[in-house]
Amino acid sequence: MTEKNTFVRMASDPASLIISSEDENATMGDGVTHQDNVSADIMDRLDRMAEISESKKHLTRRCFTPQHRQVITLVSGWMRDAGMKVWEDATGNLMGRYEGTDDKAPAILLGSHLDSVVKAGKYDGPLGILAAIDCVKALNIRNARLKNPIEVACFTDEEGVRFQSTYLGSRGIAGTFDFNLLNRADKDDITLAEAMTDFGLDTDRIGEAARQKGDFLCYLEVHIEQGPVLESEDLAVCAVTAIAGADRMTVTATGKAGHAGTVPMGARQDALAAAAECVLTVEEVAAAHPYAVGTVGQIEAEHGATNVIPGKVVFSVDFRAADDAVRREAVNDLTKRFEDIANRRNVDIVLEQSHSADGVTSAPWIVDAIEDAMTDLGHRPFKLPSGAGHDAAALAEITDVGMIFVRCKDGISHNPDESITREDAIAGAELLLRTVERIGGLET
Numbered sequence: 170m171t172e173k174n175t176f177v178r179m180a181s182d183p184a185s186l187i188i189s190s191e192d193e194n195a196t197m198g199d200g201v202t203h204q205d206n207v208s209a210d211i212m213d214r215l216d217r218m219a220e221i222s223e224s225k226k227h228l229t230r231r232c233f234t235p236q237h238r239q240v241i242t243l244v245s246g247w248m249r250d251a252g253m254k255v256w257e258d259a260t261g262n263l264m265g266r267y268e269g270t271d272d273k274a275p276a277i278l279l280g281s282h283l284d285s286v287v288k289a290g291k292y293d294g295p296l297g298i299l300a301a302i303d304c305v306k307a308l309n310i311r312n313a314r315l316k317n318p319i320e321v322a323c324f325t326d327e328e329g330v331r332f333q334s335t336y337l338g339s340r341g342i343a344g345t346f347d348f349n350l351l352n353r354a355d356k357d358d359i360t361l362a363e364a365m366t367d368f369g370l371d372t373d374r375i376g377e378a379a380r381q382k383g384d385f386l387c388y389l390e391v392h393i394e395q396g397p398v399l400e401s402e403d404l405a406v407c408a409v410t411a412i413a414g415a416d417r418m419t420v421t422a423t424g425k426a427g428h429a430g431t432v433p434m435g436a437r438q439d440a441l442a443a444a445a446e447c448v449l450t451v452e453e454v455a456a457a458h459p460y461a462v463g464t465v466g467q468i469e470a471e472h473g474a475t476n477v478i479p480g481k482v483v484f485s486v487d488f489r490a491a492d493d494a495v496r497r498e499a500v501n502d503l504t505k506r507f508e509d510i511a512n513r514r515n516v517d518i519v520l521e522q523s524h525s526a527d528g529v530t531s532a533p534w535i536v537d538a539i540e541d542a543m544t545d546l547g548h549r550p551f552k553l554p555s556g557a558g559h560d561a562a563a564l565a566e567i568t569d570v571g572m573i574f575v576r577c578k579d580g581i582s583h584n585p586d587e588s589i590t591r592e593d594a595i596a597g598a599e600l601l602l603r604t605v606e607r608i609g610g611l612e613t
């Protein structure tokens with residue numbers, strides 16, 4: 170049996186694009202083959218999703234591109250096959266629903282994101298989506314219904330690569346979509362509003378994607394760890410306790426440019442030497458605080474030349490900690506130490522904050538449920554905070570959140586070398602299913 174994926178845009182309600190399957194003898198659109206819809210193996214499906222890329226050389230899949238549309242077509246077929254009703258919401262999130270026995274009960278929301286960074290790995294995002302689909306599929310095969318419906322969200326844009334936005338889709342659902350972003354242009358000068366319109370969405374109706382507090386019992390996401398801890402603990406999976414808060418700053422050090430040959434060492438105001446001391450200070454301060462990490466990822470000496478003492482240097486600081494109080498104290502400490510460096514070296518150091526977000530704590534009852542499910546499945550219970558941001562941070566505005574991490578090789582992520590094993594992918598999906606069964610009252 171082959172089938173065609175048809176997108177029907179309802180004239181009266183473009184916000185809820187219905188995705189239906191019709192025409193059993195027709196061929197499928199967008200290069201989707203019959204094999205895609207019958208393949209049961211999670212690794213095969215991860216590979217199939219990774220083929221949908223803007224580049225032939227590496228995986229790049231930004232929001233509202235033709236490849237985003239293509240991956241929606243592919244994944245919506247798998248969602249339907251798993252037993253879900255499928256639709257697309259007003260911010261382009263692909264949504265699915267598997268009814269429970271009580272249609273008034275709040276839904277258990279599962280999901281992850283469809284977009285990727287530039288030159289991405291295969292697993293950041295898609296693993297969580299496929300684990301969620303497998304969870305519904307496993308219940309459907311057994312003809313099992315929980316009291317609560319299950320919804321699966323495949324978020325439009327989590328990485329924020331195209332429009333320097335974060336959590337575009339999950340903020341749409343949380344009702345915190347930033348409308349100022351609509352005028353922001355990508356590198357080809359296409360605004361977010363234009364991109365959404367081209368994608369078939371109506372920007373006047375974005376608000377309709379918002380769900381209410383009480384629509385969901387909780388949000389659960391499976392994601393690769395993107396760090397090396399599970400590997401060192403010899404564990405396939407764990408529960409996530411919190412998503413770290415983050416501060417990002419642009420720091421400008423201004424000294425005095427001069428001739429490298431003529432200005433004596435004692436008379437210099439070297440902005441780069443001051444910045445170098447700041448970089449090491451970021452490292453020292455982060456190391457001195459629990460679960461804190463600090464990074465200088467960009468640095469540039471203005472008009473850099475071999476024979477010129479740098480007069481102006483701009484660098485970035487990214488500082489994160491699982492505990493907000495720890496992060497604030499550390500950033501305070503960092504600011505004071507930058508002042509000392511500026512005074513001692515006779516340069517100006519100005520910090521400009523570009524981003525500040527508090528951390529989000531997983532609901533303790535969800536962490537408990539995940540750890541109990543780990544025990545059920547023979548895993549040693551273990552939990553970790555997440556240093557990276559995830560859609561759960563946006564959804565915490567409207568519901569309790571929790572996450573499951575899956576081990577990835579050498580902690581590498583946001584890179585083509587991202588790697589997980591089939592066994593670990595299955596362990597993540599099974600742990601999600603067991604956790605959902607526990608939460609939904611299926612104890613057997």
Ligand SMILES: [Zn+2]
Pocket residue numbers: 282293294327392
């Ligand atoms: Zn991700």
